[in-house]
Amino acid sequence: MNAMISLAFLNGVDPWIFTFSLVTVVVTVWMGFRSAKTSKTASDFFVAGRSVSVGWNASAISGEYLSAASFMGVAGMVMAVGYDALWYPVCYACGYLFLLLFIAGPLRRFGAYTIPDFAEGRYDSPLFRKIAVCFVLFIGFFYTMPQMKGAGTTLAYIFPGMPYWGGVVLVGAVITLNVALGGMKGITLVQAVQYWIKMFAISVPVFVLMSVYGFYGAHLGANDGRMEKLAPQATAITQTVERHPLVEKAPADTPWISPFGPLTTKAAKAAGLSPEEARPYSLVYTYSLIIALVCGTAGLPHILVRFYTNPDGVAAKKTTMWVMILIGIFYVFPPVLGVLGRNLLPELYAATGSKGTDKVVLELPRVIGGLWGSILSGITCAGAFAAFMSTFSGLLVSMTGAMAHDVYGRILKPNATEAERMRVFKLSAVLIGGVAILLGTQVEKLQINFMVGQAFAIAASSYFPLLFMSVWWRGMTMAGAASGMLGGGLPALACMTVVNLSDMGNLDLKSFWVAHPLLRILAEQPAIWAVPLAIGLMIVVSKLTVARVPADIRMKMLVLHAPEKLGLKQEYIQEHQAGMGH
Amino acid sequence: MPPPKPHDDRVHSEEFLHTLMRRQLKLSITCAAAFLVGLIGLPLLNYYAPVLMATRVGGFTLSWLLLGVLCFPLVWTISWIFIRRSIELEDEEVRQVNAEKETR
Numbered sequence: 001m002n003a004m005i006s007l008a009f010l011n012g013v014d015p016w017i018f019t020f021s022l023v024t025v026v027v028t029v030w031m032g033f034r035s036a037k038t039s040k041t042a043s044d045f046f047v048a049g050r051s052v053s054v055g056w057n058a059s060a061i062s063g064e065y066l067s068a069a070s071f072m073g074v075a076g077m078v079m080a081v082g083y084d085a086l087w088y089p090v091c092y093a094c095g096y097l098f099l100l101l102f103i104a105g106p107l108r109r110f111g112a113y114t115i116p117d118f119a120e121g122r123y124d125s126p127l128f129r130k131i132a133v134c135f136v137l138f139i140g141f142f143y144t145m146p147q148m149k150g151a152g153t154t155l156a157y158i159f160p161g162m163p164y165w166g167g168v169v170l171v172g173a174v175i176t177l178n179v180a181l182g183g184m185k186g187i188t189l190v191q192a193v194q195y196w197i198k199m200f201a202i203s204v205p206v207f208v209l210m211s212v213y214g215f216y217g218a219h220l221g222a223n224d225g226r227m228e229k230l231a232p233q234a235t236a237i238t239q240t241v242e243r244h245p246l247v248e249k250a251p252a253d254t255p256w257i258s259p260f261g262p263l264t265t266k267a268a269k270a271a272g273l274s275p276e277e278a279r280p281y282s283l284v285y286t287y288s289l290i291i292a293l294v295c296g297t298a299g300l301p302h303i304l305v306r307f308y309t310n311p312d313g314v315a316a317k318k319t320t321m322w323v324m325i326l327i328g329i330f331y332v333f334p335p336v337l338g339v340l341g342r343n344l345l346p347e348l349y350a351a352t353g354s355k356g357t358d359k360v361v362l363e364l365p366r367v368i369g370g371l372w373g374s375i376l377s378g379i380t381c382a383g384a385f386a387a388f389m390s391t392f393s394g395l396l397v398s399m400t401g402a403m404a405h406d407v408y409g410r411i412l413k414p415n416a417t418e419a420e421r422m423r424v425f426k427l428s429a430v431l432i433g434g435v436a437i438l439l440g441t442q443v444e445k446l447q448i449n450f451m452v453g454q455a456f457a458i459a460a461s462s463y464f465p466l467l468f469m470s471v472w473w474r475g476m477t478m479a480g481a482a483s484g485m486l487g488g489g490l491p492a493l494a495c496m497t498v499v500n501l502s503d504m505g506n507l508d509l510k511s512f513w514v515a516h517p518l519l520r521i522l523a524e525q526p527a528i529w530a531v532p533l534a535i536g537l538m539i540v541v542s543k544l545t546v547a548r549v550p551a552d553i554r555m556k557m558l559v560l561h562a563p564e565k566l567g568l569k570q571e572y573i574q575e576h577q578a579g580m581g582h
Numbered sequence: 583m584p585p586p587k588p589h590d591d592r593v594h595s596e597e598f599l600h601t602l603m604r605r606q607l608k609l610s611i612t613c614a615a616a617f618l619v620g621l622i623g624l625p626l627l628n629y630y631a632p633v634l635m636a637t638r639v640g641g642f643t644l645s646w647l648l649l650g651v652l653c654f655p656l657v658w659t660i661s662w663i664f665i666r667r668s669i670e671l672e673d674e675e676v677r678q679v680n681a682e683k684e685t686r
Binding site: 219 | 593594596598599602603606607610613614617621622625628629632635636638640641642643645646649650651653654657658660661662664665668669672673675676679
């Protein structure tokens with residue numbers, strides 16, 4: 001019976017694609033376990049990281065940053081909505097620059113490994129740590145949903161007979177088990193290898209496809225609206241690249257290639273506004289999206305940690321330069337696949353969910369046909385596995401750490417034994433993994449990239465104001481920081497939950513959105529009001545509670561901003577411990 | 583909690599912290615402004631000069647070329663300048679502090 005079920009699954013499976021994907025999974029799990037044996041504790045992990053060279057470290061940071069959204073989602077979204085989706089890859093890269101300019105250096109000097117660590121250290125408040133840690137879970141769950149969608153989509157592609165939820169459950173269970181058993185800590189080597197797998201898997205198919213079917217520019221050039229206006233024989237003369245006819249559901253050329261296209265005008269169009277009237281709405285949408293992505297990068301729970309795996313500040317800065325280059329080069333490729341997908345694989349427009357445009361990266365190489373098509377498609381599948389496995393395990397480790405260390409170890413049972421803590425870590429991993437899988441099975445209809453954008457928006461309206469203001473304004477108090485973070489982050493979270501529920505059909509708000517297109521845009525992309533609201537609340541509440549600015553604020557600010565070579569951090573720790581009576 | 587022992591050297595003075603933060607913030611804001619001009623300006627160009635931005639350059643529309651390809655070299659240039667300048671800035675601060683320690 002079992003054999004029959006597995007045989008049914010294997011029906012129609014391409015052996016090359018299957019082999020490449022399986023090898024990636026096995027190698028990742030094996031490398032994780034092998035490295036986990038040599039580094040047992042969190043401090044081991046950081047110390048071990050310090051012996052790593054700039055090149056490996058930069059690859060590891062980039063590997064952690066490029067998730068299923070970058071690998072599959074960007075191409076899928078560019079294919080689906082065109083120009084408007086280009087803001088995503090560009091702002092993912094710009095967001096990293098923003099992090100480098102304002103936050104990375106000071107946080108590194110302060111020696112806070114995670115955002116909750118920083119929240120506690122900056123305000124000497126274990127209470128604030130507990131408040132801050134909630135957002136690790138909020139942002140984490142929003143970020144795991146698209147990774148799960150990536151997993152479900154990829155498995156549904158490899159095994160044509162498998163339902164979407166089957167892939168989510170299978171991949172989610174493997175990674176959760178792996179994390180619970182102690183493999184897959186954020187090991188530098190594994191992450192670095194994952195980056196190069198992803199880079200190889202996205203660039204090679206692009207080069208091969210372009211050499212067969214024509215250059216990036218030629219494919220964009222074919223999207224000039226001629227197909228809609230002229231008869232087929234007329235286009236054949238001027239057409240430089242082969243182009244399959246678009247299906248009915250595909251957006252027309254002109255809105256697709258122009259700014260303010262299907263993505264940003266959706267709400268206004270649904271409200272029946274004319275294209276001219278819709279343009280200001282699109283502008284608001286675009287700016288809100290930019291703010292969310294650029295500011296949100298700084299607030300992602302799993303990104304900052306890696307800045308500490310450098311031996312000193314200069315190496316950290318050199319590493320960051322390489323990260324900018326590595327992720328920048330990567331982000332040029334996914335939009336190319338989206339553009340090629342529109343011309344070569346327009347059938348995907350007709351399908352929805354896991355069979356829709358989000359799988360263009362996986363399926364597009366197959367248009368070459370034959371053995372090479374299968375091999376290239378196998379390579380992109382391997383890259384997709386590398387993408388969602390690395391990000392999902394990174395997030396699961398962060399979230400489980402927050403749950404086991406902060407919620408259990410500090411709030412529920414502060415004097416738990418080591419064995420109890422270990423057991424709770426495993427239990428939390430299974431619990432959080434289970435919730436993430438459950439959420440993942442529900443989001444088949446939502447685009448991968450759209451969901452990651454939401455996680456960025458929550459990070460932008462909660463952690464980003466917290467970090468930015470705490471680093472650069474000495475007048476911040478704990479009350480101000482907490483009210484700003486909650487006052488900006490929770491409404492943003494609520495708005496996006498409502499939008500998702502209504503898009504998935506669980507909540508009937510269609511007529512409301514039609515009547516209020518601006519509200520729909522502000523709920524879908526809340527960063528434009530949530531970030532200023534959070535910063536405003538921080539300033540006002542801090543001014544009201546000015547007496548509660550930490551007493552040693554000047555020393556804290558010195559540690560945050562003075563060059564590490566002056567050795568102020570050591571002095572601060574000594575004084576702090578003497579003062580606190582530890 | 584006993585009061586921390588007072589420091590009277592330059593590193594711990596209000597003035598030092600003030601200059602330090604101001605110089606760093608100035609560098610960061612200058613670099614951020616350079617890329618924000620592009621990032622905020624591009625939607626405005628798309629909004630007010632749609633015909634210009636739809637000009638074809640080797641198949642790309644001008645807007646697509648700027649956003650999808652040329653944006654990345656800009657980001658690299660800015661981060662390279664920032665990193666070089668901030669390392670210089672730190673070295674200079676350390677030199678100053680050490681020089682003052684010796685003269686005291």
